[in-house]
Amino acid sequence: MVFEEKELSSSTNSDAPPNNSKYQEDSSQLSDSFHSVIDSPNLLSAQENKILKNKGKKRAFDGDNLLEETASESRDSSHDSDTPVLKKIKTYSAVNKNVSRPQLSSFSFKPSNKKKRKFYKIMHKKPTSDDPKYQHDPLADTSQSLPAQKTSKSRQIPFGSSKVIRGRKKKSTKDAVLSKNINPPSSSPGLFSDVRIFFIPNNIDKVRLRLLKQKVEEGGGQVIEDGFDASVTHVITTLEGQRVLKILGISDDIIPQGVFIVEPNWISQCLMRGELIDVRPYIVQTSDTQSLKQSDKRIHDSVDDNDENKRNNRPKKKKRQDSLSPKMRSPSPPSTLPKTHESSSSAQGDDPLLEMIAETKCLAEDGFLLDDDDDESRKIQGNKMSDSEDEILMSLLQDKTNNPNQLIIDKLQVLLDHYQRMKDEWRTLSYRKAITAIKKQKEPITSYEDAIKIPDIGHRTAEKIAEIVNTGNLKRLQHFSEDDEVIKKFGAIFGVGATTAMKWYAKGYRTFDDILNNVELTHAQRIGIEYFDDLQEKIPRDEVLEISERVKEAACKVDPDLLCITVGSYIRGQPTCGDIDILITKNDGDGKINYDAFSKLLHILHEQGLLTHDLTQHHVEEKVSSKYYGLCRLPGGKHHQIDFFIIPFNELGAALLAYTGNDIFNRSIRLLAKKKKMNLNHHGLYKNVSRGPGKSKSEGVLIAQRTEKEIFDALGIPWR
DNA sequence: GCGCTGCGATT
DNA sequence: AATCGC
DNA sequence: GCGC
Ligand SMILES: [Mn+2]
Numbered sequence: 001m002v003f004e005e006k007e008l009s010s011s012t013n014s015d016a017p018p019n020n021s022k023y024q025e026d027s028s029q030l031s032d033s034f035h036s037v038i039d040s041p042n043l044l045s046a047q048e049n050k051i052l053k054n055k056g057k058k059r060a061f062d063g064d065n066l067l068e069e070t071a072s073e074s075r076d077s078s079h080d081s082d083t084p085v086l087k088k089i090k091t092y093s094a095v096n097k098n099v100s101r102p103q104l105s106s107f108s109f110k111p112s113n114k115k116k117r118k119f120y121k122i123m124h125k126k127p128t129s130d131d132p133k134y135q136h137d138p139l140a141d142t143s144q145s146l147p148a149q150k151t152s153k154s155r156q157i158p159f160g161s162s163k164v165i166r167g168r169k170k171k172s173t174k175d176a177v178l179s180k181n182i183n184p185p186s187s188s189p190g191l192f193s194d195v196r197i198f199f200i201p202n203n204i205d206k207v208r209l210r211l212l213k214q215k216v217e218e219g220g221g222q223v224i225e226d227g228f229d230a231s232v233t234h235v236i237t238t239l240e241g242q243r244v245l246k247i248l249g250i251s252d253d254i255i256p257q258g259v260f261i262v263e264p265n266w267i268s269q270c271l272m273r274g275e276l277i278d279v280r281p282y283i284v285q286t287s288d289t290q291s292l293k294q295s296d297k298r299i300h301d302s303v304d305d306n307d308e309n310k311r312n313n314r315p316k317k318k319k320r321q322d323s324l325s326p327k328m329r330s331p332s333p334p335s336t337l338p339k340t341h342e343s344s345s346s347a348q349g350d351d352p353l354l355e356m357i358a359e360t361k362c363l364a365e366d367g368f369l370l371d372d373d374d375d376e377s378r379k380i381q382g383n384k385m386s387d388s389e390d391e392i393l394m395s396l397l398q399d400k401t402n403n404p405n406q407l408i409i410d411k412l413q414v415l416l417d418h419y420q421r422m423k424d425e426w427r428t429l430s431y432r433k434a435i436t437a438i439k440k441q442k443e444p445i446t447s448y449e450d451a452i453k454i455p456d457i458g459h460r461t462a463e464k465i466a467e468i469v470n471t472g473n474l475k476r477l478q479h480f481s482e483d484d485e486v487i488k489k490f491g492a493i494f495g496v497g498a499t500t501a502m503k504w505y506a507k508g509y510r511t512f513d514d515i516l517n518n519v520e521l522t523h524a525q526r527i528g529i530e531y532f533d534d535l536q537e538k539i540p541r542d543e544v545l546e547i548s549e550r551v552k553e554a555a556c557k558v559d560p561d562l563l564c565i566t567v568g569s570y571i572r573g574q575p576t577c578g579d580i581d582i583l584i585t586k587n588d589g590d591g592k593i594n595y596d597a598f599s600k601l602l603h604i605l606h607e608q609g610l611l612t613h614d615l616t617q618h619h620v621e622e623k624v625s626s627k628y629y630g631l632c633r634l635p636g637g638k639h640h641q642i643d644f645f646i647i648p649f650n651e652l653g654a655a656l657l658a659y660t661g662n663d664i665f666n667r668s669i670r671l672l673a674k675k676k677k678m679n680l681n682h683h684g685l686y687k688n689v690s691r692g693p694g695k696s697k698s699e700g701v702l703i704a705q706r707t708e709k710e711i712f713d714a715l716g717i718p719w720r
Numbered sequence: 721g722c723g724c725t726g727c728g729a730t731t
Numbered sequence: 732a733a734t735c736g737c
Numbered sequence: 738g739c740g741c
Contacts, residue, residue, distance in 0.1 A: 419738090424738090425724085426723090426724065426738065426739085427738050427739095428738090429724065429738080429739085430724090430738035430739050431738075433738090433739075434738080434739085455739090455740090456738090456739065456740085457738095457739085458738060458739050458740080459738090459739090460738060460739085461738070461739085494735090494736085495730090495734090495735065495736085496735085497734060497735050497736085498734095498735095499733080499734065499735090500734075500735085522730070522731065522735095523730090524730080524735090568737090579737095581737085615736095616728095616729060616730075617729085617730090620729090620730095625728075625729070626728075627728065627729080627737085629729090629736080629737090643736090643737075645737095658726090658737090659737080661737080663725085663737075666725065666726085666737095667724080667725045667726090668725090669725085670725040670726065671723095671724075671725065673725090674725080674726095679725095679726080680725080680726085681725080681726055681727065682726085682727080682728095682737095683727095
């Protein structure tokens, strides 16, 4: 982030998208002249902030910036905390335009800055308008009415002892919806006594596969592990098309008599009804109508992909230059760039890291270099000034607008959510990357050929995209049953992941009440269910700002020198955030963490009622944690998740980098570090790291941590 | 055919 | 060690 | 699922 004023105004930055993520930012270093982090407004100490605040109108920006990100992620959806879903993809795209990650924090704090003010206004509106917060749902009410039990006394709730609280919450309509299927899926004995089932391991979500096999065996069925043969009665797979037959070794396209190739859902439904049901609705299509013929011949996807990829990817460097140099400066540009014939035009994708780098460069205007890959488009850019208010406004407007490929994004998001819930982390990652890449596209994708050119979109996804653009639909999605919805909802509870969600589902639970009445929940899970509806809501930026201000004020009471930096999606400039992430540090010279101040701060916030519930303990016995997750709420408002990270000042650069996120960005840069035999985490960048097994392991030597620039330089990233 | 970020907290 | 979340 |  640049802290210069100029930038501020215009800049915004952002990063990536959605999904969850986070992105962090950094401060300083990015711009050429960057002042040190400390100079930045964001970094103002609590006391300074307070002073400012009093001064003038709301300094709205304080600290913030509007940046945006482009990435996506998901919490939410997945993860993301930020949540995943984002249906608002648009936002991202718009954002992209102007922001660049590096700048994140730029802003000046002078309230007098006009631009800022305007911007502020704009930001305000938008997010607010979208916000559904005003709707009320029963659950929410319930929660609100609950006494903040802990409020005053701070964390009394014992984490370990959780007894199930039952009952309370009427769960409301949502549960009602979910409660459709309520039969316990336990296998009745003999249910599968006459079946021999072969699971095509590939592709079936691991956890689900395990559970299904177990259920089949409990029901007396035989699970064939050694390979398919004609004695099998049912083949379970999530795959479709001719490839299924190839995998089974059926070369003539003729499925042996008595063998049914069905979706895993058939088993679920049988369990649910307690009887073997008609397989017909679950038969998997193997005729392969839609795949391209090429695909047919290829047996291994990977092989195929490679070929295709090679073709497309290669032309890289060049593009970048094109796009970069010319345009960046101009404010809006960017992303668009496409034109280049070659390649890319359409395809661009890129690595988030590269993109960021590219942008930065542009901004800086200087160089270009980069290595390869792609071009970029997307961008995050923004930094420097380039944008005028108009641009900002435009982007905001654009946000609303749908991406030309919104339909594709929405469909793929459903697949992503599905795989995430099914615990297939790698497919989840792939879809996340694919969606991020598509969001960067400015032109509609109209064919398999268009799609396959895009980095991170391979043969399989390109096929799906082709189906979506040709038919408006994706058949695969039709088969996702209500089971997925239930599992998805369970998995959306804080503290409940794919494994736990499936376990509960497998036990027959279908509603929150089922869970509250029958499961030993962890402390965090109980709170997660209690405030489920509130926590699903995104938080408008201005509310994040308001809460951040209150935290700063409290921090000032503890120690006027504490620095509170709101990171995460907020610093990335998102119009709404999935949660509030605050970095706490103090420039006190030594590299120690001021744990005492951290405890005091949390205590004050609890007493004030801003912090209402703990999701984690901030200390265990004498040991104080370096992070804390809890719920906060403004008077009369909804509850939100708030995360605190306390760090030694010397790790500020690494922490900003890590907590500003967007997880895709973090993964990219950490992967880059790894390739250079280095290790990057939230403490710093280490070199000469040996990851080999045994003693050949070395944590490496710390080489950078104080500023983001220091880290980028050490990584050899041109960063401006 | 392999790797996909890296780590703190809770249970 | 598994699970979860960031 | 994608990329190498
Ligand atoms: Mn966040």
